[in-house]
Amino acid sequence: MVLFFCTVVESYNSVPNQQPLKLLFIYNPISGGHHEQSIWTPNPIQWEEQIISYLDGLPHSYTVFKTTAQNDHQSIRAIVKKISPDRIAAIGGDGTLKMVVEATKDIDIPICIFPAGSANGMARELQMPLTAEGCMEVLLTGTVKPVDAILINQSHLCIHLSDIGINAQLVKYFEENDIRGKWGYAKEIFRVLWRRRLMNVQITSEKHSIQRKAFMVVIANASQYGTGARINPLGNVHDGIFEVVILRKLSITELFKMLFLNRKFNPEKTEVLQAQRLHIEVKRKIYFQVDGEYLGKTKSITAEVKPHIVKLIFPS
16 A cells, blocks of 8 residues: 655635635556557656645645555555545546445445546546546546445445446456457457357346347446446436346447447347346356456346445546
């Protein structure tokens, strides 16, 4: 665990009428690659320098916590309880956001997403800026809104997208890959498609009880993956329900809709259901991921929406 604390009190820089805030930056140093450098453009530099530069002359205090993949959940809870920050910045990808949300789920503190990971789906959902300066402006002046989450298997909070099948398999391969970013994903996509297989799935909700053969089943709070593929045209993180997207056939036309169009899918190829509670059973164990974190293979998944359980900071 690495912490440093700095307070600066002078002029108000470019953000007028700012009240002093206690800020906590939670940073995954290997997000987006195996180095401690952000992927922000243009001219990426150490993100700490960008934040220090932005806060120069502002009345805010801040603490930085770097994750270590060792007891991060407990460490985050400890530092949050110790300093009682007004706002938290989660600097990393969807997995970093998931970790921060789970560590602070019973603590009423707004969270801002800084897209610095290999998969930044929720940041894309919120239309977060891709510069440190833009993210800092959102952190300090953005709009706080309550957001739904999905409780998966009574233990994981899904803010973005959870799935079984070929995408979870891709997440597993990507985690094992030493190439990060888009090239890492591209390399593993071919391996996933080569090894693809149909699942026999039983899906039960408060409204449906169906059996399907599918390549992938998505439990979707949000609408799109970090790649920009809009897997869930009905996605709304505030509506108190979630979608179940069943990829029944691999189709070029459906893929084109996901990548470039915001149109309804052909239900014979991509079926979309809505639910508040869900149970999924598969005959054979299959790859499973939640918000970009591979969680092994499973034969059974439960899901239940938790309306407005998280506060996120949206661009104004």
